[in-house]
Amino acid sequence: MADGYASEPSVQLRPLMALKRPNGEDLARIVCERTGYAFGNLTLLQTALTHSSTAGATNNERLEFLGDRVLALVVSEMLFASFPEAREGELAVRLNALVRAETCSDVALEIGLETVIRADSAVRAGAGTKARNVLSDATEALIAAIYLDGGIDAARAFILRYWEKRSQALAELPRDAKTELQEWAAQSNGSRPAYAVEKREGPDHAPVFTVAVELPGYPPARATGRSKQAAERAAAEAFLAREGLGSMKEKVS
Numbered sequence: 001m002a003d004g005y006a007s008e009p010s011v012q013l014r015p016l017m018a019l020k021r022p023n024g025e026d027l028a029r030i031v032c033e034r035t036g037y038a039f040g041n042l043t044l045l046q047t048a049l050t051h052s053s054t055a056g057a058t059n060n061e062r063l064e065f066l067g068d069r070v071l072a073l074v075v076s077e078m079l080f081a082s083f084p085e086a087r088e089g090e091l092a093v094r095l096n097a098l099v100r101a102e103t104c105s106d107v108a109l110e111i112g113l114e115t116v117i118r119a120d121s122a123v124r125a126g127a128g129t130k131a132r133n134v135l136s137d138a139t140e141a142l143i144a145a146i147y148l149d150g151g152i153d154a155a156r157a158f159i160l161r162y163w164e165k166r167s168q169a170l171a172e173l174p175r176d177a178k179t180e181l182q183e184w185a186a187q188s189n190g191s192r193p194a195y196a197v198e199k200r201e202g203p204d205h206a207p208v209f210t211v212a213v214e215l216p217g218y219p220p221a222r223a224t225g226r227s228k229q230a231a232e233r234a235a236a237e238a239f240l241a242r243e244g245l246g247s248m249k250e251k252v253s
Contacts, residue, residue, distance in 0.1 A: 053120035060141035067140035108135035
């Protein structure tokens, strides 16, 4: 078990809901049962699952930064090998679909991270985009923690376990909402969507952008994202949904 992976955890766990904010060995056993990875550094694991709203504790923001990059590298490598005939543009669209916040939060729910993340009670009780981002950030931080604890092979094994099946589920190339909106606008009145960044919030390593998209004759649609490009896609999706043009959101099973 040099890489930290155990085929069968040796400890029978209590039900997750019976543990309130587990830490130390309790937390390590839960994560091992859920992921198959046995942490050596328990402090690192607890930090990965500690949100910045938790007072007096080292939070997972720095690990989130690193995990985002490790995830992108491994998923890029996986797509490069899985789709040998795909051009750069297709690979980029597939990558965006697989590393976006929605996919990371889906993985968090599959693992059951929502039951073990340490966060302020108001954050834990939240819903919608805020709750999704907390789950997404914890997933990326967990990837970084596995990478630091067990190395790139351990991180790769974790990522492939949860992302490979999602990459194969993308049988059809996800349609980009910005492209859909541009094509619809050109056919509708010959105009082009205009995107403008209205707000940038958050720390430098994890900014949140608010972007508005405008078309002549229509009210603007706004959305947020963790990059300018993600916010533009989300704004285009919001515009299409509002005008009843169907959901163009990139989906991952």
